[in-house]
Amino acid sequence: MCGIVGLFLKNKELEPDLGRLTALMLKEMRDRGPDSAGFAVYGDEAEGTKITLLSKTDETDWNALAKALSKATGEDVDVKTVGNHALFTTPAEGLGARRWIIDNAPDVTVLAAGKSIELYKGIGDPDAVIEDYALAKRTGTHAIGHTRMATESAITTAGSHPFSTGEDTCLVHNGSLSNHNRLRDNLRRYGESFQTENDTEVAAGYLSWRVREGDTLDEALTRGLKDLDGFYTFAVGVRNGFAVLRDPIACKPAVIAENDDWVAMSSEFRAIAQLPDARQANIWEPEPSTIYAWSHN
Amino acid sequence: MAANTSFDLEEITVRQANQALQEADAGSFTVANPKGVHALVCGLDAPLEVSIDGHVGYYCAGMNKQAEVNVDGNAGTGLAENMMSGKVHVTGNASQSAAATAHGGLLVIDGNASARCGISLKGADIVVKGNVGHMSAFMAQTGNLVVLGDAGDALGDSIYEVRLYVRGKVASLGADCIEKDMKQEHHDQLRALLDAAGCEGVETSEFKRYGSARKLYSFNVDNVDAY
Numbered sequence: 001m002c003g004i005v006g007l008f009l010k011n012k013e014l015e016p017d018l019g020r021l022t023a024l025m026l027k028e029m030r031d032r033g034p035d036s037a038g039f040a041v042y043g044d045e046a047e048g049t050k051i052t053l054l055s056k057t058d059e060t061d062w063n064a065l066a067k068a069l070s071k072a073t074g075e076d077v078d079v080k081t082v083g084n085h086a087l088f089t090t091p092a093e094g095l096g097a098r099r100w101i102i103d104n105a106p107d108v109t110v111l112a113a114g115k116s117i118e119l120y121k122g123i124g125d126p127d128a129v130i131e132d133y134a135l136a137k138r139t140g141t142h143a144i145g146h147t148r149m150a151t152e153s154a155i156t157t158a159g160s161h162p163f164s165t166g167e168d169t170c171l172v173h174n175g176s177l178s179n180h181n182r183l184r185d186n187l188r189r190y191g192e193s194f195q196t197e198n199d200t201e202v203a204a205g206y207l208s209w210r211v212r213e214g215d216t217l218d219e220a221l222t223r224g225l226k227d228l229d230g231f232y233t234f235a236v237g238v239r240n241g242f243a244v245l246r247d248p249i250a251c252k253p254a255v256i257a258e259n260d261d262w263v264a265m266s267s268e269f270r271a272i273a274q275l276p277d278a279r280q281a282n283i284w285e286p287e288p289s290t291i292y293a294w295s296h297n
Numbered sequence: 298m299a300a301n302t303s304f305d306l307e308e309i310t311v312r313q314a315n316q317a318l319q320e321a322d323a324g325s326f327t328v329a330n331p332k333g334v335h336a337l338v339c340g341l342d343a344p345l346e347v348s349i350d351g352h353v354g355y356y357c358a359g360m361n362k363q364a365e366v367n368v369d370g371n372a373g374t375g376l377a378e379n380m381m382s383g384k385v386h387v388t389g390n391a392s393q394s395a396a397a398t399a400h401g402g403l404l405v406i407d408g409n410a411s412a413r414c415g416i417s418l419k420g421a422d423i424v425v426k427g428n429v430g431h432m433s434a435f436m437a438q439t440g441n442l443v444v445l446g447d448a449g450d451a452l453g454d455s456i457y458e459v460r461l462y463v464r465g466k467v468a469s470l471g472a473d474c475i476e477k478d479m480k481q482e483h484h485d486q487l488r489a490l491l492d493a494a495g496c497e498g499v500e501t502s503e504f505k506r507y508g509s510a511r512k513l514y515s516f517n518v519d520n521v522d523a524y
Contacts (some may be wrong), residue, residue, distance in 0.1 A: 250412055269352050270333030283371050285392050285411045
């Protein structure tokens with residue numbers, strides 16, 4: 001099953017409430033995905049790069065890793081820890097730093113890297129994940145969240161959504177892809193690195209590859225309609241924007257609502273109903289094979 | 298139960314509201330603050346008038362018998378699923394599989410219905426004032442689907458004996474679904490359906506009729522060697 005939520009704020013005055021509103025939505029999707037949950041928040045732009053990391057062992061020495069990364073890149077690395085996650089901030093180039101950590105820290109999963117994105121996930125009750133990583137207190141411009149009912153790979157923290165493989169790009173998914181193994185092999189040849197066996201990570205890697213090759217998000221998603229085989233409703237976050245796409249059969253649910261202050265999407269309307277003035281918003285079901293996108297200029 | 302009873306879903310649960318409505322044998326009711334909850338006002342079996350003030354979730358008014366349910370808002374998946382009789386009216390849009398397997402009664406959607414509207418329809422009438430999504434009336438057996446707007450891909454795929462009346466464009470017809478003549482009986486039937494749904498100023502001459510070519514589900518003696 002799985003539950004998806006996405007919230008993109010048009011009204012700047014709501015930015016202090018981004019986390020609180022996203023938490024209300026995500027809690028409502030708890031029943032659709034009780035196995036694990038995660039969210040990505042875009043806000044608090046860093047001078048350099050923010051890298052969100054997850055310890056696979058809960059015993060990672062973050063300061064030692066930061067020191068090693070600093071030595072490798074020649075740049076300072078600031079460390080903040082939250083539970084079994086750490087947030088590194090560094091002037092170093094983001095994707096290079098990401099790659100270095102993947103290659104040199106086998107006990108760590110790189111959850112996200114970028115100027116704006118921070119990404120947290122955990123297994124178990126979505127309400128606890130929301131609480132543990134203080135979603136309600138976070139501020140920013142847009143956020144994406146997911147509650148997972150695992151089908152294609154094991155229930156692990158690293159296998160929880162959202163997935164992010166490119167700078168400031170992340171993806172949540174309701175559905176399952178059937179050609180992810182072949183596609184993963186191909187993408188590895190094109191230079192993408194994967195950290196799990198999860199099908200959604202392949203979709204995230206696919207978009208990162210296309211964007212790196214020069215596609216706009218819209219072009220990458222259009223191409224994805226041809227190359228990604230399976231069932232999906234995707235919500236995609238990029239640094240200044242947000243997009244929704246459903247497969248041509250559209251059997252996985254999605255609803256979008258928009259007013260002057262915000263755009264919201266979710267698997268079910270009851271999550272959107274938590275938002276201010278939701279009832280009066282323009283509400284519709286996204287069409288199959290159609291890209292819906294919003295961005296801040 | 299007294300007439301004009303109000304339920305507020307911020308004060309009572311969906312189950313309590315449904316149970317009270319299922320036990321009522323007459324009267325009019327309002328349900329406030331539905332906020333997209335699922336399975337609201339399901340399984341009614343009395344001539345009740347029920348008004349829901351807001352958007353509803355999945356399976357609203359499922360299995361409805363006799364009751365007249367009005368939703369002032371949008372509806373999620375499976376609206377009026379397996380309706381037997383009565384009337385369900387939604388002022389906004391409806392999600393997938395509206396009136397799936399419905400045997401009787403009338404469903405009126407003022408906005409759009411998404412994919413698979415009237416899938417496996419078994420005798421109910423549906424009037425959609427906007428558009429319907431892909432695979433609508435898939436394997437539909439009997440009843441009527443009226444669409445004032447456009448229809449998505451594969452309309453009426455593998456259809457049996459449902460009559461499809463569409464005013465706008467049809468993206469594509471499904472397997473064994475063809476356009477058919479509008480005879481007087483069809484104009485008369487369509488007029489009655491449009492009137493029942495409150496479609497004023499809409500002429501039956503604006504519609505085309507679609508139905509089964511009857512090649513898929515009928516045994517054809519010419520193909521006997523294939524068996």
